[in-house]
Amino acid sequence: MERCNVCKNPPALERRVNNEGLVFCSDGCYETFDGSPHDHGHPYIDAYDAVRWAFISCLNTYAPAGSKEEKRVLQERIEAALEEFADYEGLGGEDGVFSREIYQYLMGLEELWDEIDLVW
Incomplete structure (x- = not known):
């Protein structure tokens, strides 16, 4: 552990x-x-910090019982983060520690987007 x-x-x-x-x-x-x-x-530190905080913020904001409008706004925030850091997703986490972390956070954002989509 x-x-x-x-x-x-x-x-x-x-x-x-x-x-x-x-x-x-x-x-x-x-x-x-x-x-x-x-x-x-480090060349990826700013992206790492930004994706990390986007993930934490989105996860802390998500309320399964929230309104459709709240969920729509959150999905838009997630989509914006995914678009902004799409180049890092293409690396698949294979370019060092921060690349791996960024990729994991992007996968987490995608999972959250899917979860929100399921509860509509």
Whole structure:
């Protein structure tokens, strides 16, 4: 079972990784980890952060009992994220740690879109 490299808690929804693939349960633990390399220069870091937060936000926003309008708006947000990061989906997660993470978040967004579609 994966554990946070700082607090040793199991990572949940707000997990993040660094460019070495080390897992953290939150941004707070990520920022306090002393042994991590500086990820801010990585070419995929901005996309990783954006897709990660889009996924977390959409998942936290989704309410199965919500109105059709709320579900439609959420699906539009998901579609926008999927379109914006379509190039990363084409990589299939095969271009390093952040590529793999981005791909997993995109797959998660697609699954959420499908789930919303099923409850209409």
